[in-house]
Structure formats: structure tokens, C-alpha cells
Amino acid sequence: MSAWVKKVHFDDNGLIPVVVQDYQTNRLLMMAWMNHEALLETVKNRIGVYWSRSRKKLWRKGEESGHTQIVHEIRLDCDQDVILLKVEQVGGIACHTGRENCFYLRLDTVEGTDELQWNEVDPVLKDPETIYQQSHE
Amino acid sequence: MSAWVKKVHFDDNGLIPVVVQDYQTNRLLMMAWMNHEALLETVKNRIGVYWSRSRKKLWRKGEESGHTQIVHEIRLDCDQDVILLKVEQVGGIACHTGRENCFYLRLDTVEGTDELQWNEVDPVLKDPETIYQQSHE
Numbered sequence: 001m002s003a004w005v006k007k008v009h010f011d012d013n014g015l016i017p018v019v020v021q022d023y024q025t026n027r028l029l030m031m032a033w034m035n036h037e038a039l040l041e042t043v044k045n046r047i048g049v050y051w052s053r054s055r056k057k058l059w060r061k062g063e064e065s066g067h068t069q070i071v072h073e074i075r076l077d078c079d080q081d082v083i084l085l086k087v088e089q090v091g092g093i094a095c096h097t098g099r100e101n102c103f104y105l106r107l108d109t110v111e112g113t114d115e116l117q118w119n120e121v122d123p124v125l126k127d128p129e130t131i132y133q134q135s136h137e
Numbered sequence: 138m139s140a141w142v143k144k145v146h147f148d149d150n151g152l153i154p155v156v157v158q159d160y161q162t163n164r165l166l167m168m169a170w171m172n173h174e175a176l177l178e179t180v181k182n183r184i185g186v187y188w189s190r191s192r193k194k195l196w197r198k199g200e201e202s203g204h205t206q207i208v209h210e211i212r213l214d215c216d217q218d219v220i221l222l223k224v225e226q227v228g229g230i231a232c233h234t235g236r237e238n239c240f241y242l243r244l245d246t247v248e249g250t251d252e253l254q255w256n257e258v259d260p261v262l263k264d265p266e267t268i269y270q271q272s273h274e
Contacts, residue, residue, distance in 0.1 A: 004244065004253045019156050019168060026163035031156060031219045043244065043253070076255055077239040078232055082168045084240045095215055102214040103221045107141065107180065116141045116180070118213055 009081040010036065015051060016083055020094070023072040023086035029094035030102045032059075034083065046071045048087055065131045067091040091126075098126040146218040147173065152188060153220055157231070160209040160223035166231035167239045169196070171220065183208040185224055202268045204228040228263075235263040 010016050015033045022029060032050040034042065038058055041049040048069035052059040062068030069087040076083055095102040104122035109115070147153050152170045159166060169187040171179065175195055178186040185206035189196040199205030206224040213220055232239040241259035246252070 002253065004255055007255055017154055017168060019165060021163070021165060026158070026165070028156060028158060028163070028165070028221055031154060031214065074244040075240040076242040076244070077168065078234050078236075078241070079239075080242070082239070084165055097215050099215075102216075102219070103212040104215070105213040105217070107211040107213070116139065118141055118144055 005036070005039070007080055008039065008076065008083070009079065011081070015053070016081060018050065018083045018085060020048065020069065020085045020087055023088055028101060028103055029069075029087070029089055032061075039083070042071060042085070043074065048085060062090060065091070065093075065096075067093050067131070069094070093125055093131070096128060096131075098124045098128045098131055100125060142173070142176070144217055145176065145213065145220070146216065148218070152190070153218060155187065155220045155222060157185065157206065157222045157224055160225055165238060165240055166206075166224070166226055169198075176220070179208060179222070180211065185222060199227060202228070202230075202233075204230050204268070206231070230262055230268070233265060233268075235261040235265045235268060237262060 008016060014035050018032050018034050020029045020032065021027060033053055035051040038049045038051050048061045048071060050059045050061060068090045070090065071085055071087050073086040092100055094100060099122050104120055105118040106121045107116055108119050110117050145153060151172050155169050155171050157166045157169065158164060170190055172188040175186045175188050185198045185208060187196045187198060205227045207227065208222055208224050210223040229237055231237060236259050241257055242255040243258045244253055245256050247254050
């Protein structure tokens with residue numbers, strides 16, 4: 001195993017959290033997980049590859065939607081247990097809901113009360129059904 | 138339990154990852170974890186409070202260093218299992234190493250080879266010993 005890989009601390013499940021942001025605007029796009037294999041493939045091909053915890057397999061993001069992530073920079077944090085990818089988001093859509101990014105729920109006060117609620121504050125740029133239909137053409 | 142809290146998916150350990158970014162520059166500062174109590178306190182006081190997995194207790198960030206995080210916005214992702222805090226980082230230092238942020242290790246090619254290595258690319262702004270001595274004055 002290469003020396004640089006040994007510095008990366010995977011958790012007890014063999015995974016490490018990955019924060020993904022736009023390389024130009026710094027806007028946060030999504031958070032995902034990588035295992036050892038996903039990290040190696042990402043580094044080799046400079047395209048974002050993750051580990052899908054729900055599907056329990058490698059997730060080559062954009063494989064179906066075309067919305068790949070071209071990796072411009074890879075960083076590691078002080079504890080070596082979180083990765084940051086600075087990427088160019090092809091198609092401008094990182095979220096499976098058809099939005100630019102996954103963090104579109106904002107905690108706001110309900111007007112005239114002291115109650116709180118999550119409001120959808122970012123627009124859907126493309127119908128998710130359209131996004132995934134394309135891949136089967 | 139309030140309706141907005143019920144929408145937040147904590148993991149099997151009762152934790153949720155939290156990405157923290159500067160509310161003006163979008164620069165990524167750190168990633169941490171919250172339990173239910175940390176989230177409630179953060180929302181109530183608008184100051185970043187986390188769960189320290191190593192110390193197994195609430196971590197009121199800045200309590201010792203003075204480097205608190207004033208919360209400007211709280212967001213939740215599409216799966217409701219990652220939180221984003223947009224904060225004003227008091228003192229301009231989020232990392233315990235005395236740097237602005239924790240992601241100061243960049244994966245670079247070693248010149249003239251095809252080897253990779255992690256390089257420290259962001260400066261230490263304040264000696265960590267100075268940061269934590271202050272708290273005991």
C-alpha cells in the first residue's frame with residue numbers, strides 16, 4: 001500500500017466521510033463515503049467515486065445521470081479522517097432531486113411564531129425522472 | 138419532540154455528521170458530529186455545539202480557545218442525514234492546529250515522479266499552545 005494511502009484513517013467499517021464542494025464557488029454539493037477502493041479509483045481517474053452504504057457497492061457518480069464530478073483537488077483534514085474533494089460538477093446538478101446541491105432544506109422560524117421548520121429553499125433545476133431516463137437511452 | 142427535530146435522521150449511534158463552512162466565503166472549516174442534545178443547544182443558542190466522539194461528551198466549540206462559531210444558517214440534506222452549518226468563525230481559526238480550517242493537507246504529485254504525498258498547504262495562523270493557554274488565564 002502506498003505511503004499516502006496509509007495516512008488515511010478509515011473507520012471501523014472501512015469507510016471515510018467525503019465532503020464535496022465546487023472548486024470555483026466553494027458551494028457545498030454533497031457528503032458521501034469512500035472505502036479504500038473508491039479512494040484509489042478517484043485518485044487514479046480524477047472522477048468522484050464513492051461507496052454507497054445503502055446499495056453496498058461502489059458508486060461511480062454520474063454513471064447513470066451523466067452528472068460526473070471532475071476532481072480538481074483532494075484534501076485531508078487534521079485528524080486524517082475526513083476527505084474534501086473540490087470538483088467541477090458536470091451538468092451543474094449534484095443532487096438526485098435535480099438540484100445543484102443536496103443541502104436545500106433550511107431551518108427557519110415559522111412567521112409569527114417561535115416554531116421552526118425545514119423549508120425547501122433551492123430550486124429543482126431538472127426533473128429527476130428526466131435525469132435518470134437519459135441513462136437508459 | 139418538535140416536528141423539525143423528528144425529520145433529522147441520526148445514525149445507529151445517535152449521531153449525525155455536520156459540515157461547517159464560513160457563511161461568507163463558503164470555505165470549508167471542519168466536519169464534526171452532533172447528537173440530539175448538541176443539535177438542540179446549537180439551534181437554541183446559535184453557537185456551534187458538537188458531540189466529541191473521542192471524549193464522549195458535548196463539545197462547546199470555543200469554550201477553551203474562545204474560537205466559537207456563530208451560526209448564521211442551518212441546513213439539512215436530501216436524505217436528512219447530514220447537517221450543514223454556515224457560521225462566522227470567531228478569531229478566524231477553526232482548527233486545533235491553529236489554522237483557519239482543518240483541510241490543510243493536499244494530495245500532490247511529488248515533482249519528477251508519479252508518487253503522491255500529502256502536503257501541508259495552509260499556514261498556521263496562531264501557535265496552538267498559545268490558543269489553549271489563553272483559556273486558563
